[in-house]
Amino acid sequence: MTENTSNLQPEEKELKPAVKKLLIIAGVVIVLSIPLVILFSSAPKNKNNIAVEKKDTDIAALEQLANSNPTSANVIALSVAYINNNMPGKAVKPLTDLIKKDPKNATAYNNLGVANILLKNYQTGIEACTKAIQIDTSFQLAKNNLKWGLDEKNKALNSIEAMQAITLEKRDAGYFVQLGLLYLQVGNYEKSMATWQVGIDKFPENKAVYYNNIGTAMVLKKDYDKAIEMFNKALAADPSNQLVKNNINWAQQEKKDNAPQ
Template sequence: MKKIILIILCLFINSCKKENSIQNNSSILTTNPFLEKAKLFRSKKLSDSAFIYFNLGKNSFLENNDSLGAGRALVNMAIIQTDNGDFLGGIETSLEAQKYIKQKQDINVLKTLASNYNNLGIASNYLKNYDQSVKYYNEAIKNAVDKENKYVYYNNIGDILTTQGKYKEAIPYLEKAILADSIINHARALNNLAKAKYLLNKNYNPVPEFYQALEIRKKINDGEGQNSSYETLSTYYLDKDKTRSLNFAKMMLKAATNNKSPDDQMLALQRIISLEPATYLKNFNRLNTISDNIQTERNRNKNQFAIVRYDLEGERAKNQTLKAERAQQDNQILLLLMALVLSFAIIIWFRKRQIRLKQEKELEIKNTQLKMSKKVHDVVANGIYQVMTKIENQEHFDKVKALDELEFVYEKSRDISYEKSDDSTEEKNFSEKISELIGSFKNESVNTYIAGNEKSLWENISKNTENEVYQIIRELLVNMRKHSGASIVSFRFEKKEDVISISYSDNGIGISGDVLYKNGLSSTVSRIESIHGAIIFDTKTEKGLKINISFPVS
């Protein structure tokens, strides 16, 4: 935000010092230094800078009463907005441009009008306003001076009508578009015409034309065209040969990645996800990442273009008002502008700081609440349930010992309110605690087995990891006791290099994948993630439940 404001200020200062000597003549293709600089930035694909200078050029044209020049600058700004995903902004700027372009049979006016209607058609198409888009393309055809551009507009109309399912109406437009001299335009129309004919008549074989269009696009290295061909072929084979459909979708993804076309990458990934379940998670995550990046970039562009328009329009209005006094008041105006910018930056910084501090405070409160909730669950709920299990499972369980353990749980729960640390781990080594925990769930109907729980296994384990592992094992046992109806429960502990693995199994009723987290195991997953571990639920066994847990030692 600060950089943009400084750039705008510098550009405004420069614009104040330059006098434009171009005479007003809306029928002559006029220019100015801002417009030439904007074209240079656009050729270097620096759309942000190009947009700023086109806007400055527009203001300069208006100051010299050159309506056509202002209209041309606005059309270029609208095209930049549409190309960068700001479709509503592109339409708004194009409609503003219409006010300055006077309808007349002049070649420069007609070219500008055709370009503007074409941009309105493209933006409306992206917004799925198809009928309006077709109207704009027809207006572009009426004003087109270049015959080759007409073929592009015919193709665009045919493509939209095909999207709407109006195949019979689309074909005449595409038959005109295929007459294009440009190889790129010809290949595009060829592909779309074959598609429309096939969709109108399923007995028609479009494959030769599809491959012909693809070969042309490969030969001229038309990356976007290849994406279109691969998508068309993938869609054609979708209900005929899913393997071929998948292969073409993968070709599309590769081509779209090479030519940096995120929208085509998303389209290819959606098709791959539907056809290749084995790679669902990887491709779904990639799709989400690309989608988020596109949305972020487009939102950034929308905001930036709006800021440039708003700030520069405001400065132009001020400049018009103070034009008569500019010679005497230049220094005062510049100082005022700098003060305004600085104040604006300070206000933004202060507001952001307030929001950040508020968010940090809210996050701290939430974390404290979550921490307390977790402690209550770990210490009180599971502790009491463990005592209850001992009383229920052990026929000669000592009442005094039960009271001692309940008193211990009480003391621990009281310590929570004072945030006292858990020093109980010093009473026994961790191996003994694990054995005692698992053994406490053994009774006449449930046998528990332990393997590999050696003292050396737990060397170099942090207290936090010990606590989380203890709670994980206790949650598995509590879940088994409540839900599984198992008679045999086993734990196997292993250490390979710096990774500890815990294999749990029981012969209970098992848990289906769709109800896995409804049985109290979501907390277990969270604990594993907190110690950078992994957990795998095997729900495909014929009977019982198997769980594999692994986590690093350090």
């Protein structure tokens, strides 16, 4: 997935046999950079629902402004531009940093929730929207976004149920990639990792993809050392995989950013 190295997450690439390498996208990730004075309603693609004037959509200029003067307004304006330009992953880190400085900023939580839902990190998005509503109980757009996130999570849960009904002989390498990603999307990191471990056992030729995805789940769990270990295993299996290299940088940065002060 890679808009930057701070929100990379699972792979989306050709597997052997004909399997997609799926990337969600951490980032974070999971992971997590995986948020408008108020962002989208439950129909997020309708830009008429954005409650801020977009006078300046020059992302480079907004980035420079937010870096030189990281006020709440400047960071939120930057997040609007990222999301409107289909780069929700880049909105995560500045919004997360803003929340650390301004933990009562309901708008930042709302926008972070939207960014994560767009990244298919549904549980993370739901939690951020819920926090926005706790801060501002009259925040209707956050309520709409919460409903949107819950709806998307339910779709993923339904997909998990459908995949579990697939017979054993039809469960190829792609099956385990997809199922693990669905578990990741709904916030069940333990099941996502267990699913990818089964994939490694059954399809060791694709272990680079599975190890990369396990590493992503570890970052989202904030187990950074273990995540780096998994990414290094992925890199050992596929030394030319740039996404894995980026994810190592992502995990190292997350570890640094979340170190005790």
